[in-house]
Amino acid sequence: MTQSSERASSDYAHLDPVLVELAETPVGDPRRTELRDRLVTEFLPVAQHIARRFGQRGEPHDDLVQVATVGLISAIDRFDPTRGSDFLSFAVPTIMGEVRRHFRDTSWSVRVPRRLKELHLAITGATNELSQHLGRAPTPSELATHLGISKDEVYEGLEASNAYRSSSLDELLVGTDKSVSLGDALGDDDPELMGVENREALQPLLQQLPERERTIILLRFFGNLTQTQIADRIGISQMHVSRLLARTLVDLRKGLLSE
Amino acid sequence: MEVRIAASPAHLSVVRAVAADLAMRADFTLDAISDLKMAVDEACSELISRSVPDGELVCRFAVESDQIHFSAESRTGSTQPPSRESFGWRVLTALTDAVNTWVVPGPDGAHVLRFDLLKKRADDVVGL
Numbered sequence: 459m460t461q462s463s464e465r466a467s468s469d470y471a472h473l474d475p476v477l478v479e480l481a482e483t484p485v486g487d488p489r490r491t492e493l494r495d496r497l498v499t500e501f502l503p504v505a506q507h508i509a510r511r512f513g514q515r516g517e518p519h520d521d522l523v524q525v526a527t528v529g530l531i532s533a534i535d536r537f538d539p540t541r542g543s544d545f546l547s548f549a550v551p552t553i554m555g556e557v558r559r560h561f562r563d564t565s566w567s568v569r570v571p572r573r574l575k576e577l578h579l580a581i582t583g584a585t586n587e588l589s590q591h592l593g594r595a596p597t598p599s600e601l602a603t604h605l606g607i608s609k610d611e612v613y614e615g616l617e618a619s620n621a622y623r624s625s626s627l628d629e630l631l632v633g634t635d636k637s638v639s640l641g642d643a644l645g646d647d648d649p650e651l652m653g654v655e656n657r658e659a660l661q662p663l664l665q666q667l668p669e670r671e672r673t674i675i676l677l678r679f680f681g682n683l684t685q686t687q688i689a690d691r692i693g694i695s696q697m698h699v700s701r702l703l704a705r706t707l708v709d710l711r712k713g714l715l716s717e
Numbered sequence: 718m719e720v721r722i723a724a725s726p727a728h729l730s731v732v733r734a735v736a737a738d739l740a741m742r743a744d745f746t747l748d749a750i751s752d753l754k755m756a757v758d759e760a761c762s763e764l765i766s767r768s769v770p771d772g773e774l775v776c777r778f779a780v781e782s783d784q785i786h787f788s789a790e791s792r793t794g795s796t797q798p799p800s801r802e803s804f805g806w807r808v809l810t811a812l813t814d815a816v817n818t819w820v821v822p823g824p825d826g827a828h829v830l831r832f833d834l835l836k837k838r839a840d841d842v843v844g845l
């Protein structure tokens with residue numbers, strides 16, 4: 459990786475002025491689109507390279523390239539040349555973060571029949587739609603009515619979602635991802651935490667959590683938001699919030715016990 | 718319905734699964750199903766960590782019209798219930814509609830720690 463990124467840095471050196479120009483061009487200026495398109499096209503091999511590294515994990519290659527490209531675009535949009543850092547050292551973790559999230563959002567940890575996968579997808583989609591409409595999470599019978607399937611099928615689909623998500627990949631890449639930025643979703647210090655007696659033990663554990671997990675924990679237990687409200691706020695599905703929350707709670711409990 | 722298991726973390730998933738299945742079939746909202754599951758997990762973990770060696774964890778579920786009442790108990794060495802200032806307690810109060818814990822005298826001079834949880838079918842969401 460070091461070797462290839464060194465080579466890559468020099469390959470892309472001619473784009474540094476373009477990055478500076480993009481950053482200096484005000485939003486709304488038509489020139490921006492042009493610069494951005496050029497950067498995306500020229501840096502595309504970086505995204506493709508990262509997508510290839512994540513191949514062999516059962517996700518279609520085209521999907522990975524697409525997800526990596528989304529990561530590239532957001533890196534280009536957020537890169538600030540005045541910070542003095544090199545674009546690739548900012549872009550690579552951003553793109554990897556995007557691909558990693560894709561896996562976390564779309565992978566199954568055990569083999570699940572295709573029919574159940576589709577059922578799970580349909581339920582996730584219907585849950586999002588109904589939540590918008592109802593202002594709260596739907597019930598299984600509401601999902602069944604909405605999808606025109608039996609309640610038993612909904613139960614089956616919900617149970618199948620327990621097998622969803624590949625955790626090994628998450629573990630593999632924890633720490634390399636600096637791209638998740640939810641800091642604006644919540645302040646650094648949470649005054650609510652003051653009331654908790656084991657906050658001396660809890661605080662460092664919370665600090666160690668990935669930002670998204672920490673935000674979810676704080677919003678749920680200290681902000682009293684429902685899972686559906688949190689899902690809406692940070693742009694992931696309710697089931698995903700549910701999984702992250704359950705898993706993070708187990709980790710926190712282990713951490714507190716070992717104090 | 719009642720579930721009796723050895724007070725060991727290895728069996729937690731059974732109680733969790735029962736909780737989720739009952740809530741699902743009682744047509745709880747997806748949020749409430751997930752909340753109940755986590756609350757049951759939290760209460761049982763607390764009981765297991767305070768249980769006497771080789772203790773037994775007794776869990777009871779009562780599905781009522783619009784809510785599920787869960788209670789669990791195990792023998793413990795201490796007369797003190799878990800603190801209400803702890804993070805675990807904060808988690809339980811956030812996840813349930815009512816929660817209580819206390820220690821009662823058990824047989825042969827033992828102490829029994831008990832948790833009582835109540836979870837309603839749907840959250841009272843502000844604005845509804």
